Amino acid sequence: MPTIPAPEADGEFGLIRRHFTRPGHTLPPQAVLGVGDDCALLQPTPGHQLAISCDMLVEGRHFLPDADPATLGHKTLAVNLSDLAAMGARPLGFTLALALPAVDDTWLAGFARGLFALADRHACPLIGGDTTRGPLTLCVTVFGELAPGSALRRDAARAGHDVWLSGRTGEARLALALRAGDDWALAAGLDPAQAGACHRRMDAPEPRLVLGQALAGVAHAGIDVSDGLAGDLGHILTASGVGAELQIDALPVAPALERLTATRRLECLVHGGDDYELLFCAPPEQRARIEAIATQAGTPVTRIGRITAEPGLRWLDAQGAVQTLPGRGFDHFA
Ligand code: ADP
Ligand code: MG
Numbered sequence: 001m002p003t004i005p006a007p008e009a010d011g012e013f014g015l016i017r018r019h020f021t022r023p024g025h026t027l028p029p030q031a032v033l034g035v036g037d038d039c040a041l042l043q044p045t046p047g048h049q050l051a052i053s054c055d056m057l058v059e060g061r062h063f064l065p066d067a068d069p070a071t072l073g074h075k076t077l078a079v080n081l082s083d084l085a086a087m088g089a090r091p092l093g094f095t096l097a098l099a100l101p102a103v104d105d106t107w108l109a110g111f112a113r114g115l116f117a118l119a120d121r122h123a124c125p126l127i128g129g130d131t132t133r134g135p136l137t138l139c140v141t142v143f144g145e146l147a148p149g150s151a152l153r154r155d156a157a158r159a160g161h162d163v164w165l166s167g168r169t170g171e172a173r174l175a176l177a178l179r180a181g182d183d184w185a186l187a188a189g190l191d192p193a194q195a196g197a198c199h200r201r202m203d204a205p206e207p208r209l210v211l212g213q214a215l216a217g218v219a220h221a222g223i224d225v226s227d228g229l230a231g232d233l234g235h236i237l238t239a240s241g242v243g244a245e246l247q248i249d250a251l252p253v254a255p256a257l258e259r260l261t262a263t264r265r266l267e268c269l270v271h272g273g274d275d276y277e278l279l280f281c282a283p284p285e286q287r288a289r290i291e292a293i294a295t296q297a298g299t300p301v302t303r304i305g306r307i308t309a310e311p312g313l314r315w316l317d318a319q320g321a322v323q324t325l326p327g328r329g330f331d332h333f334a
Contacts, residue, residue, distance in 0.1 A: 011103060012131050019108045020096065020126060022116070028123045030092045040127035042092050044145045051089035051144040051151065055080045059136035069107045071203045072138070073114030079226065080142040081122060081207035082276040086224035088152045088216025089144030091124035091209065097141075099134030122209055152215060152222025152280055157240035159309040161220060161281040164290065164301050166208050168252035169229050170265070173272030175202035188259040198256050205276035211297040212278055218289055222280035228271040230313060230325070233279055243312045246305035248323060270315075270325055281307055 020035055027034050033041035044050060057076055059065055077094065084091055096115070100108075119126060124142070175198035177185035190198070208224075215222065221240060225232045229251075237243055251269050260268065282290055287303070294301040305316075315323045 015103055015108065016131055018105065019112045020129065027125050031125045031127050034125060034127045035129070040093065040095070042127065042143060044092060047148070048145040049148050049151070051084055051087045051146055052141065053080060053083035054139065054141040055083065056137060056139040068203070069110030070114035073111040073116075074118050074204050076138045076140055077115050077118050077124075078205045078207050078276065080140040081118070081124065081209060082205065082224040082226065084142055084144040085207045085209045085212030086152060086222050086278055087144070087146065088150055088212050088222065089146045090213055091122050092143045092145055093125045093127040094119070094140050094142045096126055096129035097139040098129065098131050099137040100131070101133070101136055122207075146216055150217035152212070152219055154221055154223055154236050154239035157221035157236050157242050157281040157307045159242055159307055160283065161307040162284055162287065162303050163233070163244055163246060163305040163307060164219070164280050164282065165225075165229070165252070165304050166211055166278040166294070166299050166301050167275075168254050169225060169270075169275040169277060170257050170268030170272045171198040171254050172202035172205070172274035173268045174256055174260070175199045176274070184260070184264050188256070190256050190259060194256040194259075197254070202274055205274070207276060208278045208299055211294065211299045211301070214293040214297055215278070215280060215290070218286055218293065219280040219282040222278060225275040225277045225279050226273065228273045229275070229279065230270045233313060236279070236281065237311065237313060240307075241311070243308045243310045243314070244305055245308055245314045245316055248315050249318050250302060250304045252300070252302050266325055
C-alpha cells in the first residue's frame with residue numbers, strides 16, 4: 001500500500017536488509033522462500049494442517065520503554081511459539097510486523113539478536129513482515145503444522161480427565177511486583193538468585209514446544225497459561241462445557257514464592273500471568289505415558305486436579321473442602 005516516504009532515503013528497505021535478512025544463513029527445508037518477495041512460500045508436510053497464531057506487543061502496555069531490546073526480541077517470538085506449543089504444533093516459520101517511532105540501529109540489532117537466537121533454536125525462520133513508522137509495536141504471526149485430529153483444542157476436555165500443568169506458575173508475577181516496588185513483594189526479602197530466577201521467567205519465557213508436540217494426539221484439551229492459571233483454565237472449561245476441581249496443595253511452588261504470605265503466594269500461583277506454561281487435560285489411562293513424555297521433553301509436569309461434569313472451577317484444600325481464593329487475572333480491558 002503506498003505511504004508517504006520516510007525522510008531518510010532507503011529507510012525502510014535498508015532497515016529490513018540490515019536487520020532482518022541474513023546473508024549466508026540457510027533456511028530450513030519447509031521455508032521455500034523467505035524475506036524479499038511479495039509473499040513467502042512454506043511447504044508443510046503433506047496431509048498436515050496449518051496452525052496459525054498472531055500476538056502483538058505494544059510499548060507501555062506489554063513492555064516498558066527501557067526494556068532490553070534482545071530480551072524483547074526473545075519474548076516477542078516466545079509468546080507466539082507458546083501458542084503453537086499449546087496446540088501441539090511444530091513451527092514452520094513466522095512473520096514480523098513492526099511499527100517503529102524512529103530507526104535506531106543499536107536497538108534493532110539487539111532486538112534481532114534475541115529474536116533470531118530463539119528462532120534458530122526451534123528451526124522457525126523469519127519469512128517476511130512489514131515495517132512502518134509509528135508507536136513501538138511488535139506483531140508476530142507464527143505458522144505451524146500438525147497431524148489432523150491431533151491438536152490440543154480448548155473444546156476437548158471431558159469429565160473424568162486429569163488436569164496437568166507443566167513447570168510452575170507465579171514467578172513472572174512476582175518479578176512484575178518487584179519491579180513495581182510493591183511492598184508485599186519486597187517484604188519477601190528474596191536473595192539475588194531467587195529474584196533473578198523470577199526476572200528471567202518474566203523476560204525470557206521458554207515456549208514448551210517439545211512437550212506440546214509430544215502431547216499432540218495423547219492429551220486432549222490444552223492451552224498456554226499467559227493470563228493466569230485460573231483464567232486460562234476457565235477458557236477450556238467454557239469451550240468444553242465442563243467444570244474442574246483443582247487441589248490447592250498440588251500446585252508446584254517455586255522457592256521464591258515460598259517466602260510470600262499464603263494469600264499472596266496463592267494469588268501469584270493462580271492468577272499470575274506471563275507464565276507460558278502448558279495446562280492440558282487427558283484421560284487417566286494416559287498418566288504413565290504423559291510422565292514418560294515429560295521426562296523425555298525435560299519439562300516437569302504435575303497433575304493438579306480433574307475435569308467434572310458440573311460446571312465452574314472449585315479449589316479443594318488437603319481435606320477436600322472447597323476454598324474461596326483471592327482476586328482474578330489480568331484483563332486488558334477490565
Ligand atoms: P510489500 O510492499 O510487497 O508489502 P514490503 O516493502 O512491505 O513489501 O516488504 C519487502 C519485503 O521485506 C517483503 O518480503 C516483506 O515480507 C519483507 N519485510 C518487510 N518488513 C519486514 C520485517 N520487519 N521483517 C521481516 N521481513 C520484512
Ligand atoms: Mg509491506
